[in-house]
Amino acid sequence: MKKTYHVNEKGYYGTFGGAYIPEMLYPNVEELRQKYLDIMYEDSFQKEFKQLLKDYVGRPSPLFYAERLSEKYKTKIYLKREDLNHTGAHKVNNTIGQILMAKRLGKTRIIAETGAGQHGVATATVCALMGMECIVYMGEIDIARQAPNVARMKMLGAEVRAALSGSRTLKDATNEAIRDWISNPVDTHYIIGSVVGPHPYPDMVARFQAVISEEIEWQLQEKEGRSYPDHVIACVGGGSNAAGAFYQYLDDERVNLIAVEAAGKGIHSGESAATSVLGEDGIIHGSRTLLMQTKDGQITEPYSISAGLDYPGVGPMHAHLYASNRAEFISITDDEAMTAGLELSQLEGIIPAIETSHALAIFDTRKFKEDEIVVLNLSGRGDKDLNTYIEYFKL
Amino acid sequence: MNRINQKLQEDKKLLSIYFTAGYPSLNDTVGVLQNLEKSGVDMVEIGLPFSDPLADGPTIQASSTQALENGMTSEILFEQLTDIRKTVSIPLIIMGYLNPMMQYGIEAFCAKCKEVGIDGLIIPDMPVNVYHEQFQAIFEKYGLINVFLITPQTSEERIRFIDSISDGFIYMVSSAGTTGAKSSFGNAQSDYFDRIGNMNLKNPQVVGFGISNRETFTQATSKAKGAIIGSAFIKHLTKHGVDTISDFINEIR
Ligand SMILES: Cc1ncc(COP(=O)(O)O)c(C=O)c1O
Numbered sequence: 104m105k106k107t108y109h110v111n112e113k114g115y116y117g118t119f120g121g122a123y124i125p126e127m128l129y130p131n132v133e134e135l136r137q138k139y140l141d142i143m144y145e146d147s148f149q150k151e152f153k154q155l156l157k158d159y160v161g162r163p164s165p166l167f168y169a170e171r172l173s174e175k176y177k178t179k180i181y182l183k184r185e186d187l188n189h190t191g192a193h194k195v196n197n198t199i200g201q202i203l204m205a206k207r208l209g210k211t212r213i214i215a216e217t218g219a220g221q222h223g224v225a226t227a228t229v230c231a232l233m234g235m236e237c238i239v240y241m242g243e244i245d246i247a248r249q250a251p252n253v254a255r256m257k258m259l260g261a262e263v264r265a266a267l268s269g270s271r272t273l274k275d276a277t278n279e280a281i282r283d284w285i286s287n288p289v290d291t292h293y294i295i296g297s298v299v300g301p302h303p304y305p306d307m308v309a310r311f312q313a314v315i316s317e318e319i320e321w322q323l324q325e326k327e328g329r330s331y332p333d334h335v336i337a338c339v340g341g342g343s344n345a346a347g348a349f350y351q352y353l354d355d356e357r358v359n360l361i362a363v364e365a366a367g368k369g370i371h372s373g374e375s376a377a378t379s380v381l382g383e384d385g386i387i388h389g390s391r392t393l394l395m396q397t398k399d400g401q402i403t404e405p406y407s408i409s410a411g412l413d414y415p416g417v418g419p420m421h422a423h424l425y426a427s428n429r430a431e432f433i434s435i436t437d438d439e440a441m442t443a444g445l446e447l448s449q450l451e452g453i454i455p456a457i458e459t460s461h462a463l464a465i466f467d468t469r470k471f472k473e474d475e476i477v478v479l480n481l482s483g484r485g486d487k488d489l490n491t492y493i494e495y496f497k498l
Numbered sequence: 499m500n501r502i503n504q505k506l507q508e509d510k511k512l513l514s515i516y517f518t519a520g521y522p523s524l525n526d527t528v529g530v531l532q533n534l535e536k537s538g539v540d541m542v543e544i545g546l547p548f549s550d551p552l553a554d555g556p557t558i559q560a561s562s563t564q565a566l567e568n569g570m571t572s573e574i575l576f577e578q579l580t581d582i583r584k585t586v587s588i589p590l591i592i593m594g595y596l597n598p599m600m601q602y603g604i605e606a607f608c609a610k611c612k613e614v615g616i617d618g619l620i621i622p623d624m625p626v627n628v629y630h631e632q633f634q635a636i637f638e639k640y641g642l643i644n645v646f647l648i649t650p651q652t653s654e655e656r657i658r659f660i661d662s663i664s665d666g667f668i669y670m671v672s673s674a675g676t677t678g679a680k681s682s683f684g685n686a687q688s689d690y691f692d693r694i695g696n697m698n699l700k701n702p703q704v705v706g707f708g709i710s711n712r713e714t715f716t717q718a719t720s721k722a723k724g725a726i727i728g729s730a731f732i733k734h735l736t737k738h739g740v741d742t743i744s745d746f747i748n749e750i751r
């Protein structure tokens with residue numbers, strides 16, 4: 104059998120993945136598992152999905168040759184401009200797909216979790232578009248840290264509910280969303296924001312995000328006369344933008360995959376989110392994967408200056424890419440990321456999300472050959488992070 | 499014979515209590531167990547606290563957070579239980595999430611359970627098929643009964659499958675929702691209790707989630723063999739402490 108890094112028929116990537124869920128969730132997750140592929144590949148679904156990506160999200164997103172950046176780092180760097188999507192990041196590719204899925208499953212009520220608020224905004228947006236009730240769970244601490252996104256969600260008609268349990272951040276917001284789903288098993292669909300959670304979520308979200316690498320293929324073909332780059336770089340929180348950028352190349356060993364995690368104040372500083380280095384095999388949010396935890400199996404709170412990378416686990420696809428050495432994993436500190444964000448702003452006139460700045464920061468140490476083609480997934484724009492940039496650089 | 503199976507043969511409705519190990523204070527675990535037995539409780543679920551208890555409502559979440567702050571770990575729980583069988587003879591079940599058990603090592607965890615005299619496990623986030631394919635042999639090697647949950651949404655076919663691989667009792671979750679005390683049950687619950695009662699399953703059923711007082715206990719056990727009280731008991735512990743456990747139990751039956 105041909106070696107593959109995609110999910111297998113049981114819902115696993117190597118030994119990672121699966122659906123470790125309480126029985127209360129079984130009917131919902133099982134219904135989704137049985138139907139998701141059939142629904143996604145119906146003609147009418149594909150037609151509606153593509154139309155919305157084009158007319159509403161503004162796809163295809165450009166593949167931009169970053170000339171000055173390339174010159175500085177002596178290689179050929181293309182930026183995949185997910186920052187130009189409606190709502191400012193790749194997250195909306197998934198929420199468009201999942202809202203259409205929810206409609207076809209006959210669901211009328213949408214729940215979601217959010218950390219920084221990007222996925223919450225992307226979910227509230229598609230719920231407004233489709234006229235669906237929307238409840239977004241957000242940690243009490245994040246609500247205080249991310250006031251502009253909370254306001255956006257409210258303006259879009261969503262209800263933002265504070266997660267008051269545990270550490271009151273993203274992992275707890277996810278727990279609360281799951282508890283809501285347990286309590287509302289019939290009318291509700293849970294739109295997870297990354298390639299995490301029980302099977303089939305990681306695979307479904309990856310397939311919705313795969314539009315990123317599908318476009319890279321034809322865009323590179325046009326620009327370079329070949330459909331694949333030598334390297335694809337993406338930042339990894341839960342892993343959805345990376346999954347989308349890697350998707351078409353997962354089994355194409357000509358392409359080197361580079362996943363960039365947040366090292367926070369330093370990998371061993373005790374304030375980090377570098378899950379591949381610090382994580383151990385375990386179960387989080389219904390998935391077997393690598394996660395940061397104590398020796399006793401209690402899940403710990405990660406840290407990164409970027410709220411979107413600050414998740415104690417990583418999707419099971421990425422855990423497998425790491426364990427099998429298919430992808431290269433690099434971690435970047437707060438300081439390195441901030442510097443790289445400022446550099447891109449001034450070299451190319453693009454202010455990146457701080458999540459994305461982590462990916463950009465690898466050029467300082469990870470060298471590429473002059474004739475190599477490097478595609479970096481510019482997962483989001485920096486508007487939401489202006490305050491953090493301003494405070495950091497005393498602008 | 500396993501103490502759980504023995505207890506299930508007794509000709510009465512069983513009252514089972516859930517509490518979180520290491521709560522209210524780290525060293526309360528043994529005292530709570532002894533008082534529960536003295537008060538006439540039939541069976542106990544000892545909650546192994548977890549940082550992210552997905553299936554639990556606010557009361558058990560808060561007690562778990564407190565227990566972890568008190569310093570509770572799997573290791574300490576087993577230390578506390580080392581001599582438990584010298585003073586407590588009712589069936590004891592550990593209820594916890596899979597991740598802490600995985601970090602301890604599933605086989606090592608099961609071996610330790612047997613060593614201290616634990617009779618069974620309830621692991622809400624362990625899927626039926628994973629148990630069946632990976633863990634059943636280990637559980638059986640150490641004489642542990644695994645208890646599965648069913649809910650009002652569980653299909654008849656699946657209930658029959660769960661019945662076929664169970665060898666103790668089936669944990670009937672009373673309604674769609676996480677753990678938490680309710681003061682009464684409605685028609686939907688009594689229909690569900692009747693439906694399951696009429697299925698003639700080989701395993702007796704014990705109802706949990708939402709049982710809080712004499713009324714809900716009586717309703718839950720109209721068809722089922724027993725019922726489990728968790729959140730309401732934890733609330734009592736929080737308010738009145740370990741010494742008044744019998745007052746709580748006497749109000750239930
Ligand atoms: C711009 C941006 N990039 C990356 C991420 C990280 O998520 P993921 O790893 O799922 O792509 C986020 C999350 O909020 C984000 O907003």
